[in-house]
Every structure is written in structure tokens, then in C-alpha cells.
Amino acid sequence: MDTGTHIVMGIALGGLATLDPAVGVDNPTAQAVMIGTIIGSQAPDLDTILKLRNNAKYIRNHRGITHSIPAIFIWSFLITGLLTIFIPESNMLHLWLWTLLAIVLHVFVDIFNAYGTQALRPFTKKWIALGIINTFDPFIFFTHIVGIIIWVLGAHPGYTFLSVYAVLVGYYVIRFSMQRNIVKQLHEQLDYIEEIIISPTMRFRQWHIAVMTKEHFHVARSVNEKLIFLDEFDRVPVPQTNIIKAAEEDDNISAFLSFSPVYRWEVDEYTDHYEVRFIDLRYRSKGYYPFVAIAQLDQELNIVSSYTGWIFSEEKLRKKLELIPE
Structure with a gap:
């Protein structure tokens, strides 16, 4: 999910935690738990910092090791340990449990996106992506906002967010049913x-x-x-020509291929260079496929320039990266 949704989910869990007798409504443990659930709801996305390096590192690693089973426990121990230093009166066990729940919920809801996570590492590096909920789902976000407003107006936070999550469970069931209906229609219209x-x-x-x-x-x-x-x-298999093999050695191309499950490829030859392009077919928008990986190679098959990521016009791609003109 997006950052904003994870934040409101952290707040909601902090409110839900008030149903725990050890947490209560207004005491050091309640304060620590609220901070812990908010931080915990964000912690797995610390790998977003990789985007500052380059898109290849980000695509290959985002929602990977930081969303794994070991990382979930590491995050929870680190956050709990730091909070008990600053709020020593808090109940450490219950603080840890609610912080852990916030981190688990973060990873769990990310599984329902099309992007998915490697949530079962270290047992498998397979990406788990159920494709039921968009990265930003307006209904989920604003349902949490409504719950927060009702809390501010004086309602009990625990029962308020218990109701919110009951509604959201029903919403996920509806989305799952809608997806299953699409699958059924596809099997009725396409063979093999x-x-x-x-x-x-x-x-x-x-x-x-x-x-x-x-x-x-x-x-x-x-x-x-x-x-x-x-x-x-x-559906044409990618030929293992010398040009393709050289392009696949590039970080941007290899990152794209490790992430994208369905794509087509193009190889163009120009006077003084080659161009290899892989195009993800999942995100067609206004007749254009914006998620691509491209590499340009000279006559000796050395990488001259490359890129992977989102781009919405050919002109912007070449202007931004200063690629060799066609």
C-alpha cells in the first residue's frame, strides 16, 4: 500500500489496542503502543531509500528482504527496544505484540497488491502478489480517515476501529469475488x-x-x-543472441526481468548502435505501455546507456536519459 494508507493503519491499530486491558486509553503503554504501531506500519518500506541510488536497485529489492519473516521480527525488536528506552513505564510485552502486529499487517496488506512482496523469505524468494487491491485504494484510505474522525469526536477508539476492520474484511471479500468473476470470463473467452x-x-x-x-x-x-x-x-521467446545476452548483463535490464512476469521484447539495429527494449504488458494506459527497460549498445556490444522504470512518452525517455537518437 501507499505511505498514507500505512500511516492511517498504524493509527487505527493504536486505537484498536485500547481494547487490550494492558494498554488502556491514557497511560504510558498506550502512548508507546500508538508510536510503535505508527512506526511499525512504516518500517518495512525503509527500502524505499534505494530509489535514491537508482531504479534498478529499487525494483530488484523493494518489498524484498525488508518484508521477509526475519525482518518482521527484527523491526519489532528494534522499535520496542528504542521505545522502552524513552518510555520505560510501558508494558514491554504488549508494546512488542502490538508493534509486531502493525508490521505483520503492513506486509499482509501489501500481498494483495499487484506488486506483491517476498513475504515468505527465507523459505522462498517467490513474489506473492494477489492483485486484488490497488497500491492506493480510496475506500480503504477514507474508511480509516472516517474512523479517525469518529474517534476525535469522542467515540471509543477500540470499538470504532473494530467496526472499521469488520467493514474492510467485507470489502476484501467483495474484491476477491470481483477478481474471480474476471478470471471466469477470461476462461470462457480464451483457450489454452x-x-x-x-x-x-x-x-x-x-x-x-x-x-x-x-x-x-x-x-x-x-x-x-x-x-x-x-x-x-x-508470444515469441526471447532469442539468446549475442546482442540480447549483452543487454541482459545490464543492471536495469536484469532488474526488470527479475520483476516483470509478462513482457514483450524488441531489438532494433541502427547505423552505429543497437537498442534492446523490454515492455511490461500489465499497465497499458492510453494506448501506451509505461513500464519498460531499455539498453543501448555500441557495435562492440558495450552498454552505452540504459534505463528501467515508468516513462509515459518516447520523447521524455530520450530527453531524460540522453540516449542515442534513433
Whole structure:
């Protein structure tokens, strides 16, 4: 989820914790737990700092080790230890339990995004992405905001957020049912389906869809429970030519390939250089595929320039990165 949603979830857990007799409403433990749940709800996303280095590091590592099982416990012990230094009167066990819950909830809700997490590391590095909830879901965010407002107006925070989470459980069930309905429609209209990747949007009744069949990639949308097929590409394996192999050694290309489950490729040859491009098919927007990886190589197959990430026009891509003109 986005940073704002994780923050309001941390506040909500701090309010819910008041139902715990050891926490209460207004005492040192309640104060420590509120701080712990807010910090804990953000801690796994510390890897966002990798974006300051480059997109390749960020794409390869975001929601990886920091969302793993060992990291969950490390975060909880660190945050609890620091808070008990500053608020020694707090109940350490209950502070740790609620902080741990905040971190677990962060990782858990991220699993429902299309991006997913490596939540089962170190047992597996597989990305778990259920594709049910958008990274920013307006309903989830504003339901928490309403709960916070009701709390400010004088309602009991524990029962308020217990009600909020009861509503959200129902919301997740509805989203899961909607996704299953899309899968059913796809199987009715396409043969030989090998994989379906569904990415929710911020609009409640609109979804991005990429489908791999035996011979094709299909790009579609679901709008108001109706499938709209947008593009179809032949499913051509990436040839292991010298050009492709050299491009795959680049950090940006390799990061993209480690992350993207469905993409097509292009290789263009110019007078003095080659250009290799991989295009993620999950996020078609206004006729354009904005998530790409591109590498330019000279005649000796040395990488001249490369990029991976979101870009919404060819002009911006070349201007931003000062790539060799076509």
C-alpha cells in the first residue's frame, strides 16, 4: 500500500489496542503502543531509500528482504527496544505484540497488491502478489480517515476501529469475488490460458489484465464487469543472441526481468548502435505501455546507456536519459 494508507493503519491499530486491558486509553503503554504501531506500519518500506541510488536497485529489492519473516521480527525488536528506552513505564510485552502486529499487517496488506512482496523469505524468494487491491485504494484510505474522525469526536477508539476492520474484511471479500468473476470470463473467452495477471486500478470497477496463452499475449481491461480486449501479441521467446545476452548483463535490464512476469521484447539495429527494449504488458494506459527497460549498445556490444522504470512518452525517455537518437 501507499505511505498514507500505512500511516492511517498504524493509527487505527493504536486505537484498536485500547481494547487490550494492558494498554488502556491514557497511560504510558498506550502512548508507546500508538508510536510503535505508527512506526511499525512504516518500517518495512525503509527500502524505499534505494530509489535514491537508482531504479534498478529499487525494483530488484523493494518489498524484498525488508518484508521477509526475519525482518518482521527484527523491526519489532528494534522499535520496542528504542521505545522502552524513552518510555520505560510501558508494558514491554504488549508494546512488542502490538508493534509486531502493525508490521505483520503492513506486509499482509501489501500481498494483495499487484506488486506483491517476498513475504515468505527465507523459505522462498517467490513474489506473492494477489492483485486484488490497488497500491492506493480510496475506500480503504477514507474508511480509516472516517474512523479517525469518529474517534476525535469522542467515540471509543477500540470499538470504532473494530467496526472499521469488520467493514474492510467485507470489502476484501467483495474484491476477491470481483477478481474471480474476471478470471471466469477470461476462461470462457480464451483457450489454452497459461497465466492470468490482474492488476486493480484506483477505480472500483476497472482492472488491468494481461493473459498468457500458448501462442499469444492478450492485453485487456475489465470495466463495469465487461471484458475489453485491447492488444494481442505473438508470444515469441526471447532469442539468446549475442546482442540480447549483452543487454541482459545490464543492471536495469536484469532488474526488470527479475520483476516483470509478462513482457514483450524488441531489438532494433541502427547505423552505429543497437537498442534492446523490454515492455511490461500489465499497465497499458492510453494506448501506451509505461513500464519498460531499455539498453543501448555500441557495435562492440558495450552498454552505452540504459534505463528501467515508468516513462509515459518516447520523447521524455530520450530527453531524460540522453540516449542515442534513433
